[in-house]
Amino acid sequence: MNRQKPKLAVHKFSSCDGCQLALLNLGEPLLQLPDLVDIVHFAEAGPCESDAEVDISLVEGSISTPEDVRRIRQVRENSRFLVALGVCATYGGLQALANFNDRDAWMSAIYPQPQRIDILPTSKGVSDYVKVDLQLQGCPVNSAQVLNALRDLLSGMKPSVAIQSVCLECKRNGVACVLVSKGEPCMGPVTLAGCGALCPANGRGCYGCYGPSELVNDASLAHRFEALGLDPQAVTRRFRFIANNAAAFKAAGDRLEGDPHER
Amino acid sequence: MARDGAIQFAEMTSVEQLSPGLTNEQQPGRYRLRQGDGDRLFDWNHGPQGVKPHCFSPREVLWSEQGEPLRFQPRLPAQAPIALVGVRACDLAALSIQDKHFLHADAPDPHYRQRREQLLLIGVDCAHSAETCFCVSTGDGPALDGGYDIGISELDEGFLLWPGSDKGQTITDRLALQPADDRQLESMLRISTQAAEEQQRSLPQPAELRRLYRRLEHSHWQDVADRCLACGNCTAVCPTCFCYDTGHEMSLDGENAQMVRQWDSCFSAGHSYMAGLLVRANVLQRYRQWLTHKLAGWQEQQGRTGCTGCGRCISWCPVGIDLTQEAAAILREGSVDV
Amino acid sequence: MSDLYLPRTAVIDQRTQESPTIFTLRMQFEDDHAQQAFDFSPGQFNMVTLFGVGEIAISIVNDPQDSHFFDHTIRVVGRVSEGMSGLRPGDRVGIRGPFGRGWPLDEARGKDVLLVTGGLGCAPLVSVIRYLMNRRDQFGHITILQGVKHSSDLIWREQYDIWSREHEVKVLLAADVVTREWRGQQGMVTELIGELNLRIGRAIALLCGPELMMMAAIANLRSMGLADNQIWFSMERNMQCGVGQCGHCQIGPKYVCRDGPVFCYSELADFMGTKGF
């Protein structure tokens, strides 16, 4: 392929920076990247042309201020292919917990002068504002996912994302189910694979940081959690956690909170 | 060996690593190891995996390729010989089903074969049945019935050992063994009869199970679908399930790639995906695919059901769905076949 | 031991754009022996690998007697097919195959053959049409019913013209939506079936296309008196291996890749139309 090197931008919104680290933590392969793409904007790494037109934009973070909204529209306009990285960019992140509460009250509880800070009442994913070409879930996404997507885009392919539950990854790793063998309330059955089933491999239940998988039977799992001894609030907290604003988990949380006995 | 709260095959360097008196408690959706005070080494039944991962690898590279010019290179596994100790009858039966699947004459799988050939199988008669076991009704246990290299039965006073293959024979020939006496043989029989009698579950007979295909519209499917998480654990722990997925992985510079295959499940979306369409879009359809295939489809494909009664899919289902009950319910209630 | 998963390389000789989203690749194995030994029957398919991207099932569309090359007509629907659309003469792909059971040529011999296709030029049937045309004397009347959604979707228009001029060959083209130049019928293929004068006793029907279309056609044919074992069709399912091992392509107890892709209606009657199989 004799084309010019594609241009890449990495944009950050409300986030912990953890998803960009998928690139910055690549180690030596990081130095290979400039052979493949022309990095025009990646503030944390140095290059800073936030308004440049690019082929691929990787976007980290949720949209939570009016300025964010303006900026993400700009990014969309400037990008041929926009990838939302991580649970913040796909679903609003942990900070979307604020959506369930009175954000103003929270602001005044923390800041003496909250009026100085201009924020939206909600924290949401990028696709709530602009068209997103690819969503990579995960809090954080892992390097392999990002590289695979880049690799595909560079060779002109649509990236593909495997849609499976964490359980399958877990079993492939040869880990014994922690829910069954330890009674851990594990979110693996309703969580999208991609992390490598880290939590069960570390002896604990999955806490759903990759967000919902394709078919989420939250009622059945919630029922099981209760049988393991969790009270209804504790069950709600499992769904209303890292990916609380993802539709399936949000619905589950709302329903559980609504009437814990109506099941 | 006991590892992370379950029996698992793991590399062993000394007999001390086996825990005398260890037993397992298995119920739908629940598995616990119990440390008893006996000194028997094989009083447990099994853990989440049978022999499957040792032949049909959960994830492996099938071949690698180079881009310019396009070249494909075989990548067969370099498998060192291993001995699996403590394999049960249900798993040996499952292994022979997988052998038939992966090694059938039209399309023998070289990767599977390579691993399979390196196995030495030391089978053990089950002395107890777990609550979830039903191998008696499938005719696959609890006593060993072929497929092993060396068979073992554990008596209070020691082990009965016998060769099951030429390979096994060369090993037993080299051991200083005492011939078993009648009383010992009797105990051996008694132990497995007792294990058989302990079983609480059973699967309907094959001919009956074929009728599942005539009950595709039964309302009970929805009942299961309401509970099933479509997580695929049942397929992953089942010693006969063989579905896999393939995909390419390219190097960062785009010059090389490899073809990787990994366990898939009929509960995942990709399993029935066709451009723009999911043939099985909901939990009901996926569970129905699993159960009908396992219990009816296999009969046509392999001459027997795909279930050897190990009960893993019951124990390791996070919500305790029990195929023996579901199958029975679908065959029983609402008597009309369609 | 040969590795049944390892593709062999084939070189693209020629590329034809049939429609905005459909293209045909003519190719041959790099290794001459492999090319000479390559023997297939109409209705069979290959697994075609695009470097680093994926492997997909694609029917072979030429006549088996073309021994120096083979053709694949591919429609862009997703990742791999889109990637393949970028292939040019001289590029290489990986090929495994041929796989599967093709059309029932022996059953068809001496009979009238009705070929019904829907959708955008149904590749699995093309090979058999070519086969019949090249052996016109071995078969009875031939009727080709080709339906498309929009008249501009039709590919191989000249081919149909040529075929229609053959002796005892009838070509009926139908489109749901037509433009002014359209010389065929307007409407669904399935409606056309009812207007055919089939010699029921000596006919065999070969179908290919979207499952709903095929279901409707089968219902018509059966109501016209065609027996279940006179109706054959080609199925599609997700395929990862092509050799009956990956488990994806099952319909009930059948593997599409090994027991099909061409099935007799009597073999699958229980499952056709049941959602989820």
Next chain:
Amino acid sequence: MSDNREIRIKVPVLTRVEGEGALELDLLNGAIENLKLRIFEPPRLFEKFVEGYERDQVIDMVARICGICPVAYQMSAVQAFERLSDFTPGRWVREMRRVMYCGEWLQSHALHIHLLAAPDFLGFESAIAMAADYPDAVRRGLRLQTLGNDLIALFGGRSVHPVGICVGGFYRAPELKAVEAILQRLRAALPEAEALVAWTSALDFPDDEQSFISVALSDPEEYAIDRGNLVSGQGLDTDIRYFESHFKEVQSPHSTAFHSELDGRPYLTGPLARLNLNFHQLPEPVRRAMDGCGIVFPSHNMFHSIVARALELYFALFEAVRLLEHYQAPQRSREEVTPVEGNAFGCTEAPRGILWHRYDVDDRGIVRYARIVPPTSQNQGRIEEDIRLSLEKMGLDREEEEIRLRAEQVIRNYDPCISCATHFLRLKISHR
């Protein structure tokens, strides 16, 4: 050049810092008229999120405050909960937590030195650009960073938001084989780290002594990372529970972040502050790495921070090797810790400085109130003060570009982590 220029310098997005910040600097007639380090990271309200969640969940939540130092957040939180229940982790747990923390220091310091700070000293826009002229140095940095990440992952599965720490210990103990493998790599990296110390100390440092207060944790037994008293160069020495009576957070008018003051004055926390207070506690071989390089700790030149990081990186490796050398997996990797109602305090040394947490917990272990004071917001006042002093010392008559670069470099000396500063600042400079 007589200076009656009006210069407005604006750096709308500070690069090579973690998170989004800006600098605003107005110079009028050769004097700084307005200087604002703005941390505009939209407030994420973490302290509110954790209300109503269980202790172990909170450990997973607070990690999300920062992708670069999640371990620090988890460690401060777990320390708080365990202290409240009067639980002292056993030796294995304590040592392994320290090793994991070393992983984070290693990773974060390597990242900062190579990817963020060094390009300033050598005149590059980024490390990737720098790699063309200094391939070996950059590669060494990336290798060390990877090693740090892998060390974290050994205990937590991954280096960003690791999943291993829980109240009472770890969810699981690493296997001996994995430990041995990484130990070998750690040992092999020791000379690289030592070389790194020499490399950083040979950089060209502006002469910029300033007087400031250093604050760090200090422990009589060891170089403090995960426990200790709050200590300052000015005589403060107090249990972390009294943090709030000495340190006050004020919301600066120009940002969403707070900044803290100790008795009304800005102070420094982080590697240089730690070395200024605890250098003597470093193991001898680590201390010796400084011999003859012309830099001595305590140092009051903030530009020496990069050397401080290198030295701490070396220490982290050294310490990890020491603690893993005789590794044995324990019988149990965690103990049950019964929740107790009360106010929980935790404070550990994040790579960038002291990270203080307070949680009010109910008797079921549910958090009812939280307060988190990250290092960057503590340093913010100091950064502004430093920019001012440093620029004045350099001379405000310089070219605008030079002023801007110097100001940015000063900021990067602190390795500010703006994501952390859920409570922190953008530089707009303007000379008028």
